Structure formats: C-alpha cells, structure tokens
Amino acid sequence: MSTRIDSVEPGSESHNTIPMQKQRYPKSFLKLMLFGFSIIGLPLIGALINSAMSIDRLAEQSRKTVHQATQVTLGNRVLIDEIRTMERSIRQALILGDMSLLEGYFRAHSKFEMTAEKLWEHSSHIEQRLLLEKIRLSETTIFMEILTAIDDSPEDLRGLVENFTGLMESANNFSIMGQNLIGVDVSEMLDMASHARTVVEWQLLALIPFVILLALIFSVLITRPIRQIDEAIYKMGQGELSKPVCVEGPQNLKYIGIRLDWMRRRLLKLEDQKIQFLRHVSHELKTPLAAIREGADLLAEGITGQLTKKQQLIANILHSSSLQLQKRIEDLLSYSALETDKTALVKHQVKLAKILDEVLQNQNLSIMSKRLEIIRDCPGLMLECDSEKIKIILDNLLSNAVKFSPPCGVIQIKVVQTNKLVQLDIVDMGVGIHKVDQEKIFEPFYQGRSVANTHVRGTGLGLSIAREYAFAHGGNIELIQQSEVGAHFRLTLPLNDTEGEA
Template structure:
C-alpha cells in the first residue's frame, strides 16, 4: 500500500478569509497591546507634566514679581524722599543748584516706574503706578519751571507726601494681588493633586483591565496552538484546527490543520492496512489450525507420542496467532470507531468460568491457583466483548504471574454497577508505565524474559470496550505490595446506545 507524504509548498496552503484587522506578526500584536495599555498612562503623565509646568511658571512669575515690586517700591520710596530733601535744601539755602539731586532722583524714579509698569499686569497695580508717574511728571515740570526762583517751591513740598502715599498704595495693592495669585496657585495645585488622584483611581483599574484583556487576546492563539498540538498528540484528529490572531500565527494554525488532515489520512490508511493484513493472515491461519486439529484427532492416521506433541504445539501456536490477529481486527475496528454492542442478559459467573477454562492450559503449565469470588449476578452486556475483556485481563495476569503464583478474581456489586478486580502475584506495573499501560501497542517494562511478547493491544481494547459499555478500567496502586491490580467497572443494567 502506497502512502502519500508529499508536502505542499508553504505558499500554497489555503488562506482562510478573516474579518477585521489582524496584525501581521505576533510581535506587532504585542506592541499594539502595550501601546493601547500604556496610552492612558502616557496621556495622564503628559497632562500632569503640563499642569506642573504651568504651576511652576506661575509660581516663578509670582516670586519674580514680588521680588521686583518689593525692591522697586523701596527704591521709589527712597528716591521720593531723596527728591524731597533736595527740594527742601534748595528752598532753605535759596540755591537752585542744589536741585541737581532732585533731577538725579527723577531719572531713577522714571527708570524704576517704567520697569514696574512692564511687570505690573493687574489694574490694581497699574492705576496707582500711573497716578504716581503722572503726579511726579507734573511735579518735575513745575520744579523745572521754577528753578530760577527757589523761594516759590514751598507749596510743591506737600506734593511729595501725596507721591509717597501713592507709592505706598501701589506697594500695598501689588502685594495684595500677589497674595491672591499665590492663593490661586495653591488652589490650582490642590485641584491638580485631586485630579491626579482621580486619574490614578480611574486609570489604574482601567490599565489593569486592558492588560488582562490583551493578555487573554495575546495568549489565546498560543493556547489554541498548544491545544491543537495536544489533540493531535492524543490522536484526536477529527476536530479542525483554527487559530485566531496575528497573520503569522493564523498561518501556523493553517499548517497544523494541514498536518492534521495528513495524519488523519495516514491513520485511515493504517487502519485499512491492519484490516487487510489481518484478513489475509486469518485465511491461511484457519487452514493451519484445522490441519493441526485433523492431525491431532488422527484423521490422517494414528500418531505416535512425539507426533502428538508436535500437533499439540501447532494447535496451541495457531490459537495464539489467531488471538493476535483478532486483537488486530478488534483494534482496527476501534480505530474506525466501529463498536457495535449486541447486549443481552449474561451470567457474569459463567462468563468468568468459561474464560478460566479457556486459559486452563496456560494456568496448569505454571501451576497457578485461581481464587474466584463472584456472586450470582446477571449483566446486560455484549457477551463476546465481555469475554474479550475478561480474557485479556486473565491472560495478562497469567502472563505476568510466576510459577505457583496466585490470581484473585473478586466481583462486587454496588447499586447499578459491578466491580471486577483482577489481581496477580507478578512483578506489577512500573510507575513509569502506569500512565501508558492502556495505550495501543505499549509493552510494559516488567515483561518476563521467557514470555513471548504480545501485540500490546489487550488492555487498550479492554478499555475501549469498557467505555463503550458505559464503564471503565483502571490500574489500582498498592504501595509495597507485589503484583498488578486492575479494576473493571461495568453497569448492570445499561440504557446506553448500542453503537
């Protein structure tokens, strides 16, 4: 039988049409996920940075303005007093040349008021400052016109008192405005802190939620690929493989599905091969067994003792070979999921006794004792498959039991189920073999060296037949005790479908 193993080029794998945007690569999907998750945090950080920068600028401006106004007001008051002294000296000494100090103070006064006008942005500051500048300008013009007659200056001295009052009013208003601005900055800082706290309170759960969502989205295609590989590893090839996610992972899913289809085709070819080879072997085997039976019965003439021994060996070997072929046939039927149950009421005790009698030759050859405890119970079961299950368990126990060993068969009924325990006195099942002992073709490590190895299908077939009946078979562990212990559980009255 020719098995095709040709592999199509990667570009020829059929692409499934998908809806919506899908990233081209797994890395791109991770980067998109991180970008979306990090975007709210980045926006919050940028906003907080802008607010803090604004507060910093405003605080710096307030401090600068307070410093400039403080120093400027001090200079203005000092210059007003200096100008007043110059005028008084000119008046007392009747010397107009002494007004030189006044003119120098006037120049400094103009410079400092011009500077203060550039940093004073509020009306409460500008109004007294402009009045002060206007009053000082008028005063300067009048003094300039009266420089030749100093004795006419006395009435101008009281103007300096008004000028000093305006300077003090400007200083008071400026500090009041600055105080209000400092309060505003403090209030804005409190609002900003509250806003940042609310942002954190809202954004942290949101970011965690988005991170969980994208973790699920990112992990889903990996999980789908892992499940697909696990399903193929367990031999479950009927379910199509579909991977949702980035384009490169979708492509891997398509390749896995193509591999699943190839394995399914190979599995069908293997089952067909088993079926054909089993039937082809069974036909000549039947002729060999019948010929051995005719020789043993003396149909072709009487046989001496050696000839009888040879005929018996031929008959025994043909029976063993027939059992192996039947195991292959049963296994091929199981793989094709063709398990037909013809249920009928059967006596469990009679079935067990019949199986023991069929194994009597092997039992006697090893001088094994059978300890049977079975109540009179009737099962609704497929008689042939029940015999196969019990025969596999008993032959397995006989195979591994030593000479002069003991095999215990115990039947216990509980509610609507019957429990059949088969124990032998052999080496038992290795811990390594425990999880694989029911796998097809698996041979345990504790097989006796003198024994001819079988197909490794007996326990696998027994498990499938037990499940088909609505029951199960399991390996029971006993720490420190020799021998293997298998427990077969079957329903007494089953309403399960028969196919």
C-alpha cells in the same frame, strides 16, 4: 503488501482561504503586538504630555510672578530712594541758599518718572496701578509747585518740603500693597499646583483601569491564536483528528493553522491506511495460521502416528504458540474494528458466571502449566451484555494475570453487586505494574516494563480493547492502587442496558 501514500502540497488548499475571511487582525503577529503596545501606550503618553504641559504652565506662571514681584519690589525701593533724594536736595538748597543744588532734585525727578513708568508696566493688579498713578500725580503736582516757587519766590520752597511726607507715605503704602499682592499671587500659584496635581491624580485613576482593560483585551487577542495552535497540537498528539484546525488571528498565524490542518488530514489519512493495513495483514495471517494450528492439533492428538515424549512436547508448544498467535491476530482485528467504529453490541441476558467459566476453561492449560490457584467468588448474577465482548474483556484480564503470575501463585476473582452495577476484581501475585507504566497501560500498542516469560510477546492491544468494550457497555476498567505485590484490575459494568432504559 505495499501501501501508497499520496503526496499533497501543504499550501494547495490554503490559497483561497485567507482572502475570503474578514481581516479583523493585522497581517502579521509582530504588527499585532506593535499595535497593541501602541494603543496601550497612547493614553499613558497623552497623560504624560498633559502633565508636562500643566507643569510647564505652572512653571511659566511662577516665573512671571517671581519676575513681576522682583521688579515691583526693586522699583518701589527706587521710588522711595528718589523721593528721599528729592526731599534732601530741596532741604540742602534751602539751608545753604544755593539753588544750583536743585540739580540733584531734577535728576531724582527724572529717575522717579522712569521708575514709575516701568512699575506701571510690571504691575498686573488694578489696585497697584491706581495707587501708582496717585503717586505719580502727587509727585508731578509737587514738581510743578517747585518750578513755580523757583521762578516766583524761592522762600516758598519751605512750605513745599512737607508735601514729600505724604508722597513718602503713599510710596510705603504701595510697597505694603505689593507685598500683599505677591502673597495673593503665591496663593494662586499654590491653587494652580494643587489643581494640576488633582487633575493628574484623576487622570491616573481613570487611566489605570482603562490601560488594564486594554491590556487584557489585547492579551486575549494575542494569546487566542497561540492557544488555538496549542490546543490543535495537543489534540493531534492525543489522536483527536476528527475536528478541523481553525486559527483566528494574524495572517501568518492563520497560515500556521492551515498547515496544522493539512497535517491533521495527512495524519488522518495515514491512520486510515494503517488500520486498513492491519486489517489486511490480520486476515491474510489467519489462513496460514489456521493450517499451522490444525497441523499442530493433528500431531498432538497422534493422528499421524505415535509421538515420542520430545515430539509430543514440541507439538504441544506448537499448539500453545498457535493459540497465542491466533489471539494476537484477533486483537489486531478487534482493534481495527474499534478504530473504524464497527463495535456494535448484540446484547442479551446471560449469566456472568457462565462467561467466567468459559474464560477459565480457555485458560485452563496455562493455569495448569503454572500450577496456579484460582480463588473465585462469583454469585449467579444475570447481566445484559454482549457475551462475546465481555468474554474478550475477561480473557484479556485473566490472561494477563496468568501470564505475570509466578508459578504456584494465586489469582483472586471476586464479583459483587453495588446498586445497579456489577464490580469484578481480578488480583494476581505477579510483579505488578511499574509507576511509570500505570498511566499508559490502556494505550494501544503500549507494553510495560514487566515482560512475561512467554514464547510470543504481546501486541499491547489487550487492555486497550478491553477498556473500549467496557466503555461501549457503559462501564469502565481501572487499575486499583495497592501497596502489596501484584496487579489489581477492576471491571465495572451496568446490570441492565442503560441505553435501552433511556
């Protein structure tokens, strides 16, 4: 028998998918990352630029203030020196009686005028300018009076010398005012610095949660398609192939999602072909197996003639092996039915003890060959179930217990009722189940590390089929942990049809 797998081009069904969807993401994952970092970084860059501009304005203002304060202080010192020079020149001219000494006065006057002009330019406060203008007017008045006195009566210069005292006092007042105004400017700079710091702090307080929010939003946008891809791969690994794979995100990640969905469809098709193959093989094996079993039965019963002991032993082995092969084939058929959802239950009231008796009778030959002791505690409970499916469940559990039990071992079967549930425990004295195998023993085709000494190796479907049938009845099969040797399985079933009651 051969199976044919049609080839499908992975991208054949994806060309028309992307253009029809609304593009909410950039075309590539890299562009999405760059866009996210840009959006998150822009507020921080803006805050940094604003802080830099505030610091620059503060620095510029500080520079201007320091420059003005320096110029005003130096200029005021020059004014005082020139006033003293002018007064000294006049006193020298009067004492020595030499009017040529007034040249020093005129030079000091010119320098005073130039310095006052520069101070006017550097004075930023109106009070300073008004006082400076008053000083300039006073000095100009003194200068005009001195010129008049030189032309008319040089002796009048003695009375004009005292005018420099008031001029000096005004210059000193200007110096004091300059120092006070410098303190005001410094206070204003401190206020500006405090204001700039407050603004930066508030910007940081506002930006931190905003940036965190943006980071969360973009982390969701970035991780969502990756999480969808991861979930799709995990579901395919778990065999969940019914739901299509849908990945929302950049175009290249969407394309990966399309490829994964193509892989899902291919796996689904291969799974269908596998089930069909198992079904066909199982049916084709049943016919020759039936002939082998019938021939072995005829030989064992002596229909064809009396057999020797060795021949009888061989016939019994053929008979036993044919039964085991028949069970394996029936497991394959049951598994195929489970995979195709063809497990309809035909429920009716039946005694659980009766089903257990039939299962024990079927296993009687194996039990007797290993001289096993069956300790059974089963009250006469009525169970609404599909008796054939329950028989398969018990047969799988009991056959495993018999298979792995040592010769002359003990198998305990205990049935109890708890509320509306029936709890059936089967405990053997075999090698038990390895810790590595405990989570996988109910998976299809899985066979643990403990191998029984039998002619035919199992298919690894018995426990998987038994558990599915238990689920179909609204029950469960679980492995009970125990410190002693052996395995302990517990079957839980409802007494009545829960679906019918609902």
